């Protein structure tokens with residue numbers, strides 16, 4: 001990976017397309033240390049549900065517990081996220097540029113390192129959490145992926161995979177119909193929108209596995225929930241979510 005050819009390629013790319021901090025425009029990286037320090041990377045665990053319009057904090061020091069009693073029947077076992085989406089303009093900017101023009105695909109490295117910092121701060125950097133797990137990115141439909149040229153969730157999963165040393169499987173869970181953004185829809189339309197949108201190509205490959213579903217933003221949770229439903233119907237052991245940011 002870090003061979004001399006790659007290094008010189010990177011050097012040339014930097015000359016041709018210098019990186020600028022998305023926070024302060026300083027040259028050299030997409031996120032300089034000063035701007036990174038301004039992000040409030042979460043050190044706590046939260047349930048899938050909300051209390052008073054905010055994600056409900058889990059009052060446990062066991063990161064293996066991902067949800068409260070009321071949520072025990074939900075498809076997802078829990079959600080790890082590093083940043084609140086609304087709080088900082090910079091968070092929005094990082095995610096926006098990761099997905100839209102000029103398509104800073106490379107941002108995946110920076111964003112993965114933010115997630116890793118969250119895992120460390122919230123004591124989720126233990127073997128029992130990551131052992132025998134598989135990362136699965138939330139898929140895009142074919143057209144969307146063609147326009148963007150990549151699936152941002154897959155890029156994020158690939159970077160996490162390198163650091164956490166767990167495999168990514170990105171060709172099994174697929175999206176078979178385009179959907180509208182869930183945020184734009186009324187509650188009753190949301191379910192219909194996602195109905196039969198996801199499929200597994202090879203359910204046997206995942207049977208008995210513990211899955212981490214990766215996405216850039218967790219908004220209403222309905223997309224991840226639908227993916228989790230499809231995965232669980234094929235006999236996977238558990239499905240947790242990982243998102244860089246959570247909308248609140």
Ligand SMILES: [Zn+2]
Pocket residue numbers: 021022023024025026031032033034035036
């Ligand atoms: Zn900066």
Ligand SMILES: [Zn+2]
Pocket residue numbers: 047048049050056067068069070071
């Ligand atoms: Zn809950």
